[in-house]
Amino acid sequence: MARAGVTRARVEESAVELADADGLDAVTISALARRLGVQPASMYAHVAGVAALRELLHRRALAELAHLVENGIAGRAGTDALVEFAGAHRLMAESHPGLWEVLQKPAEPEVTASPEAARVADLQLAVLRGYGLTGADAVHATRFVGATLNGFVTLERSGAFAHRDVDVETSWALALDALDRSLRQWPGGASSA
Template sequence: MPRTRLDTDRVIATAAALADTEGFDALTVSAVARELGVQPASLYEHVRGRDALLDGVQRLALGELGSRIADAVAGRSARTALQGLADAHRHYAAERPGAWAAMQRTASPQTAQSPEAARVATLLLAVIRGYPVPSDAVVHAARLVGATVNGFLALTRSDAFSHREDDQEASWTTALDALDRALSTWPPEGTP
């Protein structure tokens, strides 16, 4: 039987795909090894354990999300850029549920300082800068956008909206409209 050729990218991609199908909590070195048809010890050359595996999936997810956001906001500003940013998150969460879940875990210092994380943060800040938000409030505005989008997606994922017949699309649009109004009317710098 030929040996399976492994590299770190393949191990992480397999882990992310497994997280999407089996759930993020099911992600272990042993489960990835089974998926690849190798012994767990074969993976330790590529990942040093479960935490490194989870970090790898988180960075892969950030990289994929960053590419989607970049495409969605290119050439846009204000409301249309905000819509693109939020929709990129929403579609990614729906299409890659395990990879999305990886981004919900606390990032290691290495992941937080990674180029993938920096790209997502830079794109978010670029969208915020398309509004008249003062420089001393950009981080607060970015946190508001992140919390609103992530909160909506977390509630959607947990079926918190399923007990109501109201249209979730209308709620999504309403949330983005509210964010757009908040960002468009942010108080001037130095306002308490």
């Protein structure tokens, strides 16, 4: 029987806090049990195991990212929407480093088919529609945008840019400008017709 006060919601919140504080690898059944003051065996009343915890964290990360993106792009299109979309990713990495880390991992089929994943995909496609990109062009552009944003943010978070005195914010602005120009000239997009 589960200990009073330990709920699935509390387990999820504790997993997020632990991931953000100590990294994704720190999130184990034993670590969560210690954090919640219960025996590891009683955790299984709330979560089936580490794989289920990772799925829970992945879905939570997608939901959080979707929330940040929605707030950023509301009422915007084109360049403005792209800048806010990118900023939401950077904010996610800063405010929830553990959740950002889980977004860098391959998602299980249950996660990719989840409403949270669909919400993020729909938001990215909405940004790309502002550039006249749909269908296969939007899929290719999604991969390009994702690789650029994830690469920049991951390198920034790892300290890879710290060895130069050149302003990182200028690099970020230039990267977004390059993305914007690329999307405007995307083969098959509205601007290239």
